Amino acid sequence: DILADQIAAGEVVERPASVVKELVENAIDAKSTQIDVTVEDAGLTTIKVSDNGIGILHDDVKLAFRRHATSKINSRTDLFKVKTLGFRGEALPSIVSVADVTLQTANKTELEGTAIHIKGGEIKSTKPCASRVGTTITVRDLFFNTPARLKYLSSLPTELANISDIINRLALSHTDIAFSLSNNGKVLIKTAGNGNLQQVIGTIYGISSARQMVSFNGKDLDFTINGFISLPKLTRASRNYISLLINGRYIKNYKLTKALIAGYGSKLMVGRYPFAVVNIQLDPLLVDVNVHPTKQEVRISKEDELSELLTQSIAKRLEQENL
Numbered sequence: 440d441i442l443a444d445q446i447a448a449g450e451v452v453e454r455p456a457s458v459v460k461e462l463v464e465n466a467i468d469a470k471s472t473q474i475d476v477t478v479e480d481a482g483l484t485t486i487k488v489s490d491n492g493i494g495i496l497h498d499d500v501k502l503a504f505r506r507h508a509t510s511k512i513n514s515r516t517d518l519f520k521v522k523t524l525g526f527r528g529e530a531l532p533s534i535v536s537v538a539d540v541t542l543q544t545a546n547k548t549e550l551e552g553t554a555i556h557i558k559g560g561e562i563k564s565t566k567p568c569a570s571r572v573g574t575t576i577t578v579r580d581l582f583f584n585t586p587a588r589l590k591y592l593s594s595l596p597t598e599l600a601n602i603s604d605i606i607n608r609l610a611l612s613h614t615d616i617a618f619s620l621s622n623n624g625k626v627l628i629k630t631a632g633n634g635n636l637q638q639v640i641g642t643i644y645g646i647s648s649a650r651q652m653v654s655f656n657g658k659d660l661d662f663t664i665n666g667f668i669s670l671p672k673l674t675r676a677s678r679n680y681i682s683l684l685i686n687g688r689y690i691k692n693y694k695l696t697k698a699l700i701a702g703y704g705s706k707l708m709v710g711r712y713p714f715a716v717v718n719i720q721l722d723p724l725l726v727d728v729n730v731h732p733t734k735q736e737v738r739i740s741k742e743d744e745l746s747e748l749l750t751q752s753i754a755k756r757l758e759q760e761n762l
């Protein structure tokens with residue numbers, strides 16, 4: 440149902456950066472070790488995501504574009520222990536309902552790959568293709584059939600900044616994947632994928648920033664925390680340099696952000712915020728990720744306990760630096 444897909448697209452696909460997020464998350468879920476994102480005109484003309492993941496079996500390709508078709512959960516109980524970034528089966532049908540999309544994919548168990556072309560939700564063609572194992576998806580003319588959405592977009596630099604922000608967060612949360620992002624042929628981000636978080640931080644925020652950050656950790660019965668935080672002399676006027684990751688998923692959470700800042704006590708100047716990358720590991724049963732279509736808002740059980748642990752871990756670490 441193309442109309443239903445377009446309505447869902449209103450929630451899932453707000454702007455080029457949302458498309459990039461969904462496609463790269465799919466590549467991550469497909470166990471890729473290298474993900475290359477190439478956009479033209481901040482994604483308005485073209486968004487191409489190429490991965491070396493498991494690919495999609497020939498017979499499953501059409502299914503992948505059907506609403507609520509997901510290969511990632513099989514039952515209602517799976518919904519309470521989601522380990523993949525995707526699980527709603529909404530992204531691909533939403534994206535193809537508002538763009539011109541081609542996908543080439545191959546799985547190592549099959550001799551040929553599959554190429555499919557879908558525009559505005561209609562399948563135009565499917566054919567076999569010779570392809571290396573993995574998936575390449577190209578999204579052209581985003582919002583060609585939803586002019587109101589197209590008009591609402593910001594300037595190209597702002598849209599590109601949003602895309603960079605998404606890749607930054609995904610690179611910070613998946614240090615063992617080599618990411619690249621380029622726009623109109625210019626490379627903007629390139630990470631090594633060697634598992635070194637401080638190195639990724641250096642790539643994204645600059646080496647001198649990375650040098651002013653220290654690793655920290657904390658643990659209690661329910662939560663394990665680790666990551667890097669800046670010393671109080673490295674701050675910005677925006678909270679945007681704080682990344683909270685729950686079981687590898689980048690999330691937005693006001694309370695935890697506040698708890699992190701509280702760890703600095705009076706060491707931060709008013710209106711200044713630290714750099715931080717915080718990995719929080721917990722039993723998936725303690726977190727509900729099925730709160731919002733973009734999956735950036737989550738509900739955490741024992742949030743107060745986690746907040747307290749975060750504040751204490753940071754305060755303790757900064758004390759060790761004699762600050």
Ligand code: ADP
Nearest residue numbers: 465469503509510525526527528529530531574
């Ligand atoms: P979800 O990620 O919530 O399952 P999507 O609409 O994003 O839903 O994707 C639908 C399905 O298509 C996925 O469950 C997966 O099986 C398949 N898929 C999408 N992208 C890829 C990819 N890059 N590599 C392998 N499989 C993919």
Ligand code: MG
Nearest residue numbers: 461465525530
């Ligand atoms: Mg997905």
